[in-house]
Amino acid sequence: MKVKSPLEIYRYLPQTNCGECGYDTCMSFAAQIIERTVKPTDCPPLVKEAEKNPKVKKKLEELIEITSPEVKEVIIGKGDNAVKIGGEDVLHRHELTFFNPTALFYDVWDTLDDKEIDERCSKVVEYRKFYVGEFLTLDGIAVRCTSNDPKRFREVVKRVAGYGKPMILVSLNPECMRAALEEVAEERPLIYAATEDNWKEFLELALEFKVPVVVRSKDLNKLKSLAVTFKEAGVEDIVLDPVTEPIGEGLRGTFERVIQLRRTAILGEDKDVAYPIMVTPIAAWALEADDVSKAYWETVIASLFIVKYGDVMILHCLEPYAIMPIVTLRYNIYTDPRTPVQVEPGLREINNPSPDDPVFITTNFALTYYTVESDLTSGNIKGWLLVLDTEGLGVEVSVAGGQFTAAKVKDLIKETKIEEKVNHRYLIIPGLAARLQGAIEDETGWKVLVGPMDSGRIKGWLEQNWPPKEK
Amino acid sequence: MAEKFTLEEFFNLLKKYNVEELEGVRIEGDLEIEIEPGAAVDPNTINALLALTQYVNLIQEFGNFLYHANMALTYLQRLSQAFGIQLPVAAPQVQVPEVKPTVEVPKIKLPEKLKEAKFEPYKVEYPGKIEEVTLGATRSEGGTREITITVGGERSLAFYTFDAEMPHMPVIAIDVFDRRPMLAKAVREHYEDVLDDPAEWARKAVREFGADLVTLHLISTDPLLEDRPASEAAKTVEEVLQAVKVPLIIGGSGNKEKDPEVLEKAAEVAEGERVMLASATLDMDWERIGNAAKKYGHVVLSWTQMDINNQKTLNRYLLKRVGIPRDSLIMDPTTAALGYGLDYAFTNMERIRISGLRGDQDLNFPISSGTTNAWGAREAWMKDSPIEEDTPWGPRELRGPIWEIVTGLTLALAGVDIFMMMHPGAVAVLKEIMNTLAGKIAEKADENAWISMEG
Ligand code: SF4
Numbered sequence: 047m048k049v050k051s052p053l054e055i056y057r058y059l060p061q062t063n064c065g066e067c068g069y070d071t072c073m074s075f076a077a078q079i080i081e082r083t084v085k086p087t088d089c090p091p092l093v094k095e096a097e098k099n100p101k102v103k104k105k106l107e108e109l110i111e112i113t114s115p116e117v118k119e120v121i122i123g124k125g126d127n128a129v130k131i132g133g134e135d136v137l138h139r140h141e142l143t144f145f146n147p148t149a150l151f152y153d154v155w156d157t158l159d160d161k162e163i164d165e166r167c168s169k170v171v172e173y174r175k176f177y178v179g180e181f182l183t184l185d186g187i188a189v190r191c192t193s194n195d196p197k198r199f200r201e202v203v204k205r206v207a208g209y210g211k212p213m214i215l216v217s218l219n220p221e222c223m224r225a226a227l228e229e230v231a232e233e234r235p236l237i238y239a240a241t242e243d244n245w246k247e248f249l250e251l252a253l254e255f256k257v258p259v260v261v262r263s264k265d266l267n268k269l270k271s272l273a274v275t276f277k278e279a280g281v282e283d284i285v286l287d288p289v290t291e292p293i294g295e296g297l298r299g300t301f302e303r304v305i306q307l308r309r310t311a312i313l314g315e316d317k318d319v320a321y322p323i324m325v326t327p328i329a330a331w332a333l334e335a336d337d338v339s340k341a342y343w344e345t346v347i348a349s350l351f352i353v354k355y356g357d358v359m360i361l362h363c364l365e366p367y368a369i370m371p372i373v374t375l376r377y378n379i380y381t382d383p384r385t386p387v388q389v390e391p392g393l394r395e396i397n398n399p400s401p402d403d404p405v406f407i408t409t410n411f412a413l414t415y416y417t418v419e420s421d422l423t424s425g426n427i428k429g430w431l432l433v434l435d436t437e438g439l440g441v442e443v444s445v446a447g448g449q450f451t452a453a454k455v456k457d458l459i460k461e462t463k464i465e466e467k468v469n470h471r472y473l474i475i476p477g478l479a480a481r482l483q484g485a486i487e488d489e490t491g492w493k494v495l496v497g498p499m500d501s502g503r504i505k506g507w508l509e510q511n512w513p514p515k516e517k
Numbered sequence: 518m519a520e521k522f523t524l525e526e527f528f529n530l531l532k533k534y535n536v537e538e539l540e541g542v543r544i545e546g547d548l549e550i551e552i553e554p555g556a557a558v559d560p561n562t563i564n565a566l567l568a569l570t571q572y573v574n575l576i577q578e579f580g581n582f583l584y585h586a587n588m589a590l591t592y593l594q595r596l597s598q599a600f601g602i603q604l605p606v607a608a609p610q611v612q613v614p615e616v617k618p619t620v621e622v623p624k625i626k627l628p629e630k631l632k633e634a635k636f637e638p639y640k641v642e643y644p645g646k647i648e649e650v651t652l653g654a655t656r657s658e659g660g661t662r663e664i665t666i667t668v669g670g671e672r673s674l675a676f677y678t679f680d681a682e683m684p685h686m687p688v689i690a691i692d693v694f695d696r697r698p699m700l701a702k703a704v705r706e707h708y709e710d711v712l713d714d715p716a717e718w719a720r721k722a723v724r725e726f727g728a729d730l731v732t733l734h735l736i737s738t739d740p741l742l743e744d745r746p747a748s749e750a751a752k753t754v755e756e757v758l759q760a761v762k763v764p765l766i767i768g769g770s771g772n773k774e775k776d777p778e779v780l781e782k783a784a785e786v787a788e789g790e791r792v793m794l795a796s797a798t799l800d801m802d803w804e805r806i807g808n809a810a811k812k813y814g815h816v817v818l819s820w821t822q823m824d825i826n827n828q829k830t831l832n833r834y835l836l837k838r839v840g841i842p843r844d845s846l847i848m849d850p851t852t853a854a855l856g857y858g859l860d861y862a863f864t865n866m867e868r869i870r871i872s873g874l875r876g877d878q879d880l881n882f883p884i885s886s887g888t889t890n891a892w893g894a895r896e897a898w899m900k901d902s903p904i905e906e907d908t909p910w911g912p913r914e915l916r917g918p919i920w921e922i923v924t925g926l927t928l929a930l931a932g933v934d935i936f937m938m939m940h941p942g943a944v945a946v947l948k949e950i951m952n953t954l955a956g957k958i959a960e961k962a963d964e965n966a967w968i969s970m971e972g
Contacts, residue, residue: 138871140864157971176904177856192971216968246627253625264964266636275632294960297953302679306638314639332966342919346950349923353863353930362967366911370896371855371923378860379927413857424905502895502903 047135048112052076058109059089066090079113081384082135082145086110115145116312118321120258120283122149122186122236122358123212129185131285131357132322137312139383147380148351149358150372151214153328155190156202163202167209169364175373176424179389179416182373188238188360189226191217196225204229214238214260214360220247231255236358238262238324239287245272249279258283260324264291266303274318285358287324290347292333300325301350308355322357331362341368348372352379387412388438393462394431396422401469403428404512406497406504407455408476409436409444418501425505430468432458441478452482452489459490472514476501641680643874647671647881647934648843649684650816652730652793653764659789659814663762666730668847668934669883674870675932676954683955687929688729689936689944690766691722692889695745695753696737701898703917704939715753716760723761726941727948732766732795733757738779739770747775747782754783758790766793766818766937773801777809784809795885796820796849799831807839817841818885820849823858823865825872829879836879843882847935852886854894855924863931870932883934891924892917892939918942926950 049055055076062072067089069075078084086109087093096103119133129149136142154166167187174181189206191199199217203226206213213235215226223237239262240248252259261272261284273284288303304323311320327347330340341363348359352375363369391410396419408418410433422429434454436444444450455473459465471492475482477499486494495514498507649670654660670684695715700708707726711718715733722728733754737745754767767783769776780794794810796818797803810817819835821827828850835841850869853862866884873881891897897920902910910916921943925936929951938944952958 138864138867139860140868155971173908174906176902176907181906190968192969194969218968242631245631250625250627266638267634268631270636271631271634274634275628278632279626279628289964291961291964293962294953294958295956296961296964298678298956298958301676301954305677306636306679309641310637310639313641314637316637316639318634319636326967329962329964329967331972332963332970338915342922342946345919346922346926346946349926350930350950350954353927365915366908367915367919369908370910370916371919374856374896375859375923375927378856379863381860383860383864421903424903500895502899 047080047082047115049080052080055079055109055113058086058092058105060091060095062091064091082115082142086113116315116320117308117357118282118284119146120236120285120322122214122234122258124232124234127210127212128234129212134308134355134357135312137309139379143382143384144380146357147376148356149185149212150348150376151186151188151212151358151360152184152364153188153190153216153360153362154202154206155192156195156198157192160205163205166364167206167211171209171211173364173366173369175366175370176420177374177377177416178387178412179419182377184369184373186212186214188214188216191215191219191222191226194219194222196222200225200229203235207233212236214358216360218244220244220251223248223251227251227255227257231257234258236260236285238360240272240276242268242272245275249276249281252276252281253279258285260285260287262287262289262324264289264299264303266306266319269307270318273321277318284321285324286319286321287326290326290329290351292329292343292347297347301354304351304355323351323355324358324360325351325356326360327351328360328362337363341365344368345371349375352376389415389433391433391435391458393464394419394433396431397426397428399428399430401467402513403430403468404472404474404508405430405432405464405468405470406474407432407434407458408501409434409439409441409450411436411438411440411444414440418504421501421504427505427508430464432462432464432473434458441476445479445482450479450482452485455482455486456489459492470514638679641673641677643672643876645672645874645876645881647870647873647883648846650844650847650883652766652791652816654789654791654814658791660791661758661762662764662790664764665791666764671870671932672874674874675930676951678954678956685934686955686957687934687936687951689727689938689948690730690732691726691728691941691944692732692734692937692939693718693722693757694734694736695750696743698734698736700939701892701917703898703914704892707941716756719757719761723763726944728763728944730764730766730935731757731761732768732937734768734770735779735783736770738775739772740775741772742770747779750779751782751786754786758787764792765790766795766935768795773798777802777805780806781809784813784815787815788813791815793818793847793885797831797835799827803831803834804839807835807841810845811839811841816845816847818847818849819882821851823851823853823861825850825865825868825880828869829877832879832882847883847885848880849885849887852888852890852924852928854891854897855920855927856896857894859924859927863927866928866931866933884932885935886925886928886933886937888921888925888928888933888936888943889939891921894920896920918946922946 056073059072067075092106096106115133115135117132117134120131122129130146131149133145152170154163170184170187173184187206189203199222207230215235216238217223234257236258239260241262263269269286269288276284288307291297291300307319310316327344330344330347344363345368388410389412406429408414436449439449472495473492474495474497477497480496483494483496647669649667651665651667653662653665655662666688667685673680693715697712711721719731722731735750737743738750769779784794791814793816794806797806798820807817819831821831828848835846850865853859869880897917918940921940925947
């Protein structure tokens with residue numbers, strides 16, 4: 047956003063410190079706008095006043111304008127499944143954070159038979175990978191028109207729409223695109239793509255059906271020219287495709303174009319190119335190579351542009367070995383570096399444990415906690431999980447740094463009243479906290495068992511060690 | 518010298534991983550120390566192995582293998598330390614911006630022509646420059662290397678060749694160990710024949726897998742392993758120097774007490790060869806390691822745990838207190854695997870590089886990455902997901918290399934100059950993409966074909 051200081055925003059606010067927004071003062075609300083955790087319309091008095099007073103309305107609009115993200119935000123799809131792309135403000139995540147994770151669309155094409163289409167769609171819809179307390183999933187389906195037959199394209203698009211995922215419609219043929227839009231325009235698909243050759247028809251389609259549109263050109267002057275033309279004709283939701291060339295000098299050129307576009311949008315404040323960027327790693331599949339090589343190369347291209355400014359992608363390979371690094375990298379790069387990675391300390395009951403079941407302890411560092419918790423849950427292990435407040439540090443570091451101590455374990459045992467819930471006194475500690483075994487036994491009077499180093503192996507460990515042999 | 522790989526070559530390398538062919542592959546436990554049936558096995562080796570069981574189990578439990586000797590023991594600590602970075606701001610819930618209704622267009626009126634526009638790329642120039650550091654020395658320079666390698670010299674972000682020329686390509690070192698390490702099967706099968714012979718191993722890494730240089734990890738010196746004396750370990754250094762003509766990186770075992778002695782001895786026998794000593798850290802006798810590098814004309818690797826301020830501090834100690842010349846220092850700000858702290862590693866390196874380019878004289882040094890750490894991620898080596906609801910993960914032989922590639926590529930974009938890696942397929946693919954980004958690969962391919970391809 048243009049403003050950098052809360053003071054500049056404060057001028058636009060009612061300055062009454064009424065607290066209705068949830069912040070004590072207008073100043074702290076202004077600071078939150080800078081952080082992009084709230085937006086101007088979250089100040090109720092300002093919104094109410096704007097409804098009555100045209101002068102205030104103008105002020106609010108100005109405020110929205112100066113606090114809007116540098117890069118336009120575009121929505122694909124509708125309802126709960128809609129996906130937001132763009133809306134970025136910075137070039138490097140440490141400068142603030144990246145906001146809308148790269149949206150991943152996987153393709154089907156209309157010369158597949160219906161069964162194959164269903165198979166691919168189901169894979170997209172069902173894909174899930176557990177990570178830090180949530181499931182990573184895929185965003186949508188790109189339908190390519192390979193039949194060049196408007197009727198068939200329309201049919202397939204309708205079929206795919208039934209899966210409820212956001213869609214990208216891929217065809218350079220305006221007739222095919224029109225047929226598809228007549229069927230699914232309501233779903234707000236992204237249409238791909240307007241080029242130098244077909245731009246007029248596509249402009250008409252974008253306006254008529256009110257759908258977001260991709261403009262495509264390798265020549266950045268042309269690309270900008272397409273964007274400006276569309277914008278002036280009244281299209282708001284534009285996505286830029288500087289064309290993904292899959293290898294060699296072409297790919298290098300793609301890298302340069304993507305970076306130049308985003309840098310010029312943010313640092314150069316060129317609003318005419320401040321749109322989300324489309325990258326198509328699927329282009330790797332047109333190369334001559336075996337499938338694994340193509341899948342690897344597609345993954346490489348996707349990774350490159352997850353790190354560097356790709357906002358939406360079309361991909362092909364639905365093999366989990368190719369998807370997994372992509373969704374993981376996307377999560378890592380788009381994680382808000384300002385948010386602490388901790389969970390609430392306390393006691394968690396896993397799979398309705400009984401008083402005979404084991405008691406485990408771990409730290410409140412999010413990655414550790416979720417890994418342990420999910421390993422227990424999905425391993426169908428019944429047990430009691432104590433979560434120690436280690437100030438968000440992992441096991442080994444907190445043991446070394448004094449955040450994981452016998453005294454704190456004792457307090458936690460007391461606070462959680464675990465002694466009233468189980469009829470044994472065995473505590474399983476992480477393998478990496480082995481050196482605390484004696485100290486915890488002395489401090490708490492519990493017997494301490496040293497568990498495995500990786501919680502993925504708890505199940506096997508329990509088979510050997512639980513119930514404990516010596517009573 | 519960066520070896521040039523053609524696309525075809527690495528496709529060939531990868532071909533053997535094709536799924537069809539995997540069906541015949543026996544998938545073993547997560548980690549194995551294999552003794553070939555019928556092979557003549559030295560009873561001492563067996564005893565050593567038995568004595569090690571405890572330790573082996575430890576590592577086994579923890580992950581999969583001893584991936585990077587100087588990092589193995591402290592790996593998790595580093596990771597979690599990195600993760601544990603306390604962040605000042607507790608961000609309240611992010612509000613979902615409301616969907617803006619599409620603007621009403623009263624009547625569609627189409628323009629006749631495209632509106633002309635000129636795209637003016639925004640120019641970025643940095644005042645600073647990353648130091649150039651040369652590894653290896655030829656005969657005329659007092660060593661015996663046939664090849665020397667220079668890294669650094671950047672004036673722009675990595676591969677932003679449109680901002681400034683890239684004077685040197687990043688390079689890849691392949692890890693070599695002076696005793697059998699524990700390796701993920703997908704990695705180990707490429708080194709099966711050389712696991713007991715570091716000199717052969719180094720030769721294979723260079724000849725067959727295109728390593729630009731070699732990292733020799735003297736892990737046998739670990740008091741928890743063989744506790745081999747420093748002077749003995751130094752003999753392996755000499756052997757490897759004999760075996761290959763590329764520059765050498767020498768690592769210890771990660772034991773804070775012993776490493777200074779081991780690296781000092783290694784520095785002595787490698788005098789004049791301009792190796793890199795890996796590494797000096799804040800919690801060991803960095804002064805002794807630094808002095809050894811200075812005395813024998815080597816480069817020192819300054820290794821900190823994902824903390825830009827500690828990196829500054831250690832660099833300053835080495836430069837000011839020890840007197841390491843500015844052309845003899847490289848940094849390892851710590852590499853965490855994809856999914857296990859890569860976000861911190863990436864951002865830390867990116868910040869360090871940008872600071873260096875902006876003129877911070879304590880941070881404008883080349884960066885090294887222990888990319889092999891990627892194999893610590895369970896996604897890289899575990900048979901399948903321990904989470905029932907997960908979509909099955911697919912063949913791990915294909916997961917491991919791509920995990921190493923994506924970890925490396927991400928950090929390449931943050932500015933890494935030296936990668937320490939292991940899987941030959943990963944090495945080849947990372948080289949290919951770096952050569953591509955640097956403009957060294959002329960090929961082009963049809964960028965429109967995918968739109969209408971059937972398949
Ligand atoms: S609701 Fe508006 S007026 Fe009230 S404190 Fe918040 S910002 Fe200020």
